[in-house]
Amino acid sequence: MLFRSAVRRAGGDADLATHRAVLLASVRGNDMVQANIIFQDILASGLQADGTCLSAMICGYCATGALDKAMTHFGMMKKLHITPTASLFDAIINGCMWGNAPIVLEQVLNDMEADGVHPSNATVAALVRHYGRGGDMNRAQAVFQEMPQRYGLQLDGRAYGALVSVCLTNDRLDLALDATKKMSSAGFMPSARTYESLISSCLKSGDLDHAVGLFDEALCLSSESSSARPVRLEPRLLDDLLRLIGRRRQAARLGAPFIERLVAAGVEVPEIATSVLRSAESGIEVEYRSLSERQAERQKWRDFSR
Numbered sequence: 001m002l003f004r005s006a007v008r009r010a011g012g013d014a015d016l017a018t019h020r021a022v023l024l025a026s027v028r029g030n031d032m033v034q035a036n037i038i039f040q041d042i043l044a045s046g047l048q049a050d051g052t053c054l055s056a057m058i059c060g061y062c063a064t065g066a067l068d069k070a071m072t073h074f075g076m077m078k079k080l081h082i083t084p085t086a087s088l089f090d091a092i093i094n095g096c097m098w099g100n101a102p103i104v105l106e107q108v109l110n111d112m113e114a115d116g117v118h119p120s121n122a123t124v125a126a127l128v129r130h131y132g133r134g135g136d137m138n139r140a141q142a143v144f145q146e147m148p149q150r151y152g153l154q155l156d157g158r159a160y161g162a163l164v165s166v167c168l169t170n171d172r173l174d175l176a177l178d179a180t181k182k183m184s185s186a187g188f189m190p191s192a193r194t195y196e197s198l199i200s201s202c203l204k205s206g207d208l209d210h211a212v213g214l215f216d217e218a219l220c221l222s223s224e225s226s227s228a229r230p231v232r233l234e235p236r237l238l239d240d241l242l243r244l245i246g247r248r249r250q251a252a253r254l255g256a257p258f259i260e261r262l263v264a265a266g267v268e269v270p271e272i273a274t275s276v277l278r279s280a281e282s283g284i285e286v287e288y289r290s291l292s293e294r295q296a297e298r299q300k301w302r303d304f305s306r
Contacts, residue, residue, distance in 0.1 A: 027060035062095030097130040125162035132166025157188035221261040251279035
């Protein structure tokens, strides 16, 4: 009422287009209190809220964490027989994810299918994160594999990145490395943050070969690297990797060749590189086995001793 009166005093006409413009501006400014005032004024004016107004209210409430209010407006949209767009469903799915509302999420997915709206890459990424956060890696992988096949969807870097992220969160480095390989084969380059998370996980598990391979790819050190251009990584990771190579006595097999590739590419190497090269020259090496291999061997002995 206040908005309508103000417009009329200014000599304007408080029609739907005017209301819509102000409502959208309020939502973009995250002022959902003002947006709700405008929306209520639309209804009080006898005007019919259209899909644009309802979508804006739903997205605004999802973004501000008011999922219950978003779903109220979603219900209004359904009563008016307005078919939501894929991007609107994505906004609601993200709202369900951050609001930890699995029951609402399942209903939204059913509505999406009933309306014949095909999922997007954002949909796949959101669902993978949702199920991954809950520790349901089987469901996360099923969504990643089945949705593209069912809807003919070509996955992009966001979807691959989401899968890699939840694999690492759930301590499944093996799955994360496999997803990264498929991501590179599909022509998408992991972000610097993704590379750093993968390398850190490799160092934590003692997987030196994959850690070096990830550096090769990220910094474009080998002919097999799929990166279009080098990725800037935290210098600390390189220092940590070279130190671990030295401690594991893998200087000759891994360290020296890796350092040579770094130098050839113009990458500044840390001081520890000198010690690694010196160890490589001494020729003192031991057989290297990854952490997973050592754990498997210990488990074998435990089983044998029972």
